[in-house]
Amino acid sequence: MIDFEIPKETAELAERVRAxxxxxxxxxxxxxxxxxHGPTEDLRDELVELARKxxxxxxxxxxxxGGHGFTHLEQAxxxxxxxxxxxxxxxxxxxxxxxxxxxxxxxxxxxEQIEQHLVPMIEGHTRSAFAMSEPDGAxxxxxxxSTTAVLDGVDYVINGRxxxxxxxEGAQTWIIMADLVDVGPTLFLCTGDTPGIVxxxxxxxxxxxxxxxxSVVLFExxxxxxxxxxxxxxxxxxxxxxxxxxxxxxxCMRWLGAASRAQSIAVDYAKxxxxxxxxxxxxQGVGFMLADNEIALQQARLMIWWACxxxxxxxxxxxxxxxxxxxxxxxxxxxxxRCVQVLGGIGISDETPVGMIFRDLRAFRLYDGPTEVHxxxxxxxxxx
Ligand SMILES: Cc1cc2nc3c(=O)[nH]c(=O)nc-3n(C[C@H](O)[C@H](O)[C@H](O)COP(=O)(O)OP(=O)(O)OC[C@H]3O[C@@H](n4cnc5c(N)ncnc54)[C@H](O)[C@@H]3O)c2cc1C
Numbered sequence: 001m002i003d004f005e006i007p008k009e010t011a012e013l014a015e016r017v018r019a020x021x022x023x024x025x026x027x028x029x030x031x032x033x034x035x036x037h038g039p040t041e042d043l044r045d046e047l048v049e050l051a052r053k054x055x056x057x058x059x060x061x062x063x064x065x066g067g068h069g070f071t072h073l074e075q076a077x078x079x080x081x082x083x084x085x086x087x088x089x090x091x092x093x094x095x096x097x098x099x100x101x102x103x104x105x106x107x108x109x110x111x112e113q114i115e116q117h118l119v120p121m122i123e124g125h126t127r128s129a130f131a132m133s134e135p136d137g138a139x140x141x142x143x144x145x146s147t148t149a150v151l152d153g154v155d156y157v158i159n160g161r162x163x164x165x166x167x168x169e170g171a172q173t174w175i176i177m178a179d180l181v182d183v184g185p186t187l188f189l190c191t192g193d194t195p196g197i198v199x200x201x202x203x204x205x206x207x208x209x210x211x212x213x214x215s216v217v218l219f220e221x222x223x224x225x226x227x228x229x230x231x232x233x234x235x236x237x238x239x240x241x242x243x244x245x246x247x248x249x250x251x252c253m254r255w256l257g258a259a260s261r262a263q264s265i266a267v268d269y270a271k272x273x274x275x276x277x278x279x280x281x282x283x284q285g286v287g288f289m290l291a292d293n294e295i296a297l298q299q300a301r302l303m304i305w306w307a308c309x310x311x312x313x314x315x316x317x318x319x320x321x322x323x324x325x326x327x328x329x330x331x332x333x334x335x336x337x338r339c340v341q342v343l344g345g346i347g348i349s350d351e352t353p354v355g356m357i358f359r360d361l362r363a364f365r366l367y368d369g370p371t372e373v374h375x376x377x378x379x380x381x382x383x384x
Pocket of ligand 1 (some may be wrong): 054069097129132133134138139140141163164165166167207214224363366367368369370372373376
């Protein structure tokens, strides 16, 4: 039997999160420090301090590090509430890529790596980057990984170029995927100030809610000690999957919150704005768009909860998370598109957050696996 029972304390916490985001975080959406390359470091620090004061920082952390140790289903409720403003997850330190990186590091770090990297991240003092995608190599197909790591004496030397690396600029902790010669794809963990990490440029992209934006990065004779290996050598693809299945879902949770916000703004406008003698919401064309949104939001929520329930039962949930990610990213994008339409010309402006949510949702259809790649994997499984 599928069980979506949310514990009372979690439901209450979600209410607290919703109130915090609405009252304290939404006003920052007009802050000029929310730039085309994401919130500035300064804005992020200020927001993180607000969440810390409310006891709402890094709620997803494991219990042993002061977090709630949520089930996936509980996390869905909390993250949806945080996503009501795109800055909510930034404030609460549960945004990508840190949230997924914290999850991965909490599973495979050594005690020394925990102390140096994981604890400061959980405490909101540092940020992180996950470097996998490459201009001419790993992308949809990670097997094309072209960045290499070579053993040189007792060190590893890494060379290669990555791009679209979220939060690279200013990240203190780096997780780097490289092909360790004679062993296979391996994850390495290091600090951002290690010589050999060169941020070539921050790319101009249509989204704007990730601190540090997305960068092109060169690893130029990046020399790391043996202790920099994260987990077991040669296991990078397995670890990437371990990180990605839940991380795909957490993206869905946060963006569900944002799309619901867009819908609330569109509904409000449709009630207030009149055209041809009545509020536009009373014209069937507009009413149907809002109804389609309501249906899509609830379908997305139930799909997310279903995949969470699967993971909470101890299953890997790879197939389920692929179905959810591809469906939810496509449907929430359509929700945001209809909200833009309902708002008329103002919909494409930054007068409301709807235009920004629309652009960010367009990007979501690509990262953590483009829709086609998930469908390719789903089809392969059902045909096998
Ligand atoms: C906002 C954003 C943030 C990102 N952050 C990070 C990050 O922090 N770290 C990181 O390493 N990467 C990051 N990425 C990169 C992301 O993981 C890649 O964009 C994604 O894996 C797709 O790879 P690609 O861009 O090289 O597209 P390509 O591999 O070039 O694919 C292009 C298109 O081909 C199609 N396609 C590919 N394979 C198939 C198939 N089997 N069947 C049908 N169609 C197919 C799809 O339509 C796909 O969109 C980010 C991307 C975005 C947009």
